[in-house]
Amino acid sequence: MANDNNEMKDLMPDRDAVIVRTSIIGILTNVFLAAFKAAVGFFSNSIAVTLDAVNNLSDALSSVITIIGTKLAGRLPDKKHPLGYGRIEYLSSMIVSAIVLYAGITALVESVKKIIHPEAADYSFISLLIIAVAIAVKLILGRFVKSRGEKVNSGALVASGSDASFDAILSASVLASAIIYLATGISLEAFVGAAISVVIIKAGIEMLTETLDDILGQRPDAEVSRQVKKLLAEEPEVRGAYDLIINNYGPSKNIASVHLELPDTMTAEEIDRLIRRVEYKVYRETGIILTGISVYAYNTKNDEAAEIRNRVQQIVMSHDWALQMHGFHVDTADKVMRFDVVMSFDVEPKTGLEEITAEIREVYPDYTVRITPDTDLSD
Numbered sequence: 001m002a003n004d005n006n007e008m009k010d011l012m013p014d015r016d017a018v019i020v021r022t023s024i025i026g027i028l029t030n031v032f033l034a035a036f037k038a039a040v041g042f043f044s045n046s047i048a049v050t051l052d053a054v055n056n057l058s059d060a061l062s063s064v065i066t067i068i069g070t071k072l073a074g075r076l077p078d079k080k081h082p083l084g085y086g087r088i089e090y091l092s093s094m095i096v097s098a099i100v101l102y103a104g105i106t107a108l109v110e111s112v113k114k115i116i117h118p119e120a121a122d123y124s125f126i127s128l129l130i131i132a133v134a135i136a137v138k139l140i141l142g143r144f145v146k147s148r149g150e151k152v153n154s155g156a157l158v159a160s161g162s163d164a165s166f167d168a169i170l171s172a173s174v175l176a177s178a179i180i181y182l183a184t185g186i187s188l189e190a191f192v193g194a195a196i197s198v199v200i201i202k203a204g205i206e207m208l209t210e211t212l213d214d215i216l217g218q219r220p221d222a223e224v225s226r227q228v229k230k231l232l233a234e235e236p237e238v239r240g241a242y243d244l245i246i247n248n249y250g251p252s253k254n255i256a257s258v259h260l261e262l263p264d265t266m267t268a269e270e271i272d273r274l275i276r277r278v279e280y281k282v283y284r285e286t287g288i289i290l291t292g293i294s295v296y297a298y299n300t301k302n303d304e305a306a307e308i309r310n311r312v313q314q315i316v317m318s319h320d321w322a323l324q325m326h327g328f329h330v331d332t333a334d335k336v337m338r339f340d341v342v343m344s345f346d347v348e349p350k351t352g353l354e355e356i357t358a359e360i361r362e363v364y365p366d367y368t369v370r371i372t373p374d375t376d377l378s379d
Contacts, residue, residue: 015152016074022148022157023063023070026164029141030060033134040127049131051107051193052174055167055200058103062096063160069093073250086250090214097208104200111197114190123178131175138168163203170196220246224286228256231282237262237274239298242326242340243374246288256282257292259340261327264297271295296327296340305330308337308364315359321347322356327372338370349373 034056041050069092077084146161148154173195177188225244232241239261246256260278262271279290299305309328316325321344328339337360343352357369 015154016070018148018152019070019154019157020067022145023067023160026063026141026145026160027060029137030056030063033137034060036130037134040130044123044127046123046174046178046189049127049174049178049189051111051196052131052167052171054103054107055170055196058099058200059160059163059167061099065092065096065099066157066160083249083255084253086253087215087248089250090211093211093214094208097204097211099204100200100207101204104197104202104204107200108194108197111190111193114193118187118190123182128175128178131171131178135168135171135175138164138171142168159207170199214248217248220244224288228258228282228286228288231285232258232260232278235274235278237266237270238278239263240326242296242324242342243294254288255291256288257294258290259294259296259327261296261298263300264329265300297329299329302330302332304332308332311363312337312339312360315363316341316356319347319352319355320344321352324374330367335366336368336370337364338372340372340374342374 034053037049037053037056040046041053069089072092073084073086073088075085142161142163142165144161145164146158149157149159149161173192174189177192181187181189224246228244228246229241232238241258241260243259244256245258246254248254260274262274266274275293278293282288282290299309308330312328313325316322322341323344324342326340326342328337330337341352341356343349353371353373356371360369361367
């Protein structure tokens with residue numbers, strides 16, 4: 001297993017270095033853009049351009065916090081925090097969200113003041129050219145940052161890349177309002193500034209909500225769950241994989257547990273080899289570390305057991321709120337059956353257990369029925 005651990009380390013990408021390098025590029029780009037736009041906004045007396053510069057500056061600050069959060073989150077596990085510091089990235093995301101919200105609210109206040117007390121803007125060809133160049137730079141930056149984020153599975157970089165692309169659209173609206181003003185004399189820049197402010201506030205709220213969801217814990221990605229279960233089910237001994245729980249301790253730091261349904265003829269040595277094999281396989285393909293694999297034994301030597309299972313499954317699945325039955329095993333000699341039922345959130349577990357137990361006992365009055373309720377954790 002030592003060789004497997006070494007191979008696992010080799011498979012880990014230099015994620016932190018990619019995030020830091022990409023964030024530094026974002027910082028430098030946004031600082032230059034903010035400086036040029038601030039100058040344009042000052043000399044042209046344009047609130048919309050000035051607010052666009054503030055938005056670039058907040059993006060640069062967000063990248064700084066992303067770097068700090070990444071560095072802190074990359075600290076090695078210790079006795080106090082044995083699972084590492086990965087969740088610090090979520091705290092840094094909350095700080096970024098607060099900065100974005102503050103920038104949006106401040107910008108909205110200034111825009112409303114300009115609407116109430118309008119001032120004429122004075123755009124030059126150079127200022128318009130700078131805005132146009134800034135739009136192109138933001139589009140390129142957005143695509144670059146997002147692609148790097150997807151490569152290293154960094155939600156912060158993906159969000160920053162998407163935000164940069166969206167900023168380009170906002171800058172385009174500023175440019176459009178300037179052209180309209182030069183062509184018609186109608187000043188829309190204060191209203192455009194207000195619209196930009198609302199978009200910034202909305203982005204800040206969405207970022208905060210997403211981060212809170214990560215901290216509270218949410219349903220794992222359905223595609224990831226299906227991929228893990230598929231990898232496990234590919235093993236010839238595995239009849240099914242159930243009760244997959246993926247705990248997140250920071251971006252790309254996922255620890256999971258699962259139940260495998262295996263034949264009741266397997267020895268402890270055979271199960272041990274299987275578990276070690278699938279642990280490495282799942283990590284190699286998904287980056288998820290399986291720290292707990294429990295076993296269900298299914299009957300292989302008793303035809304009566306198969307008949308009982310089919311009948312019990314019909315009873316269980318006749319309820320709309322019963323999503324799945326698994327881990328079934330019956331001891332026909334001692335008259336004991338046990339299994340798990342995945343229930344939807346539409347029924348109280350206690351109520352569901354009582355209904356199913358009563359119905360099964362009507363058909364099998366001599367049996368002891370032991371049912372474990374499972375929560376609908378993954379698709």
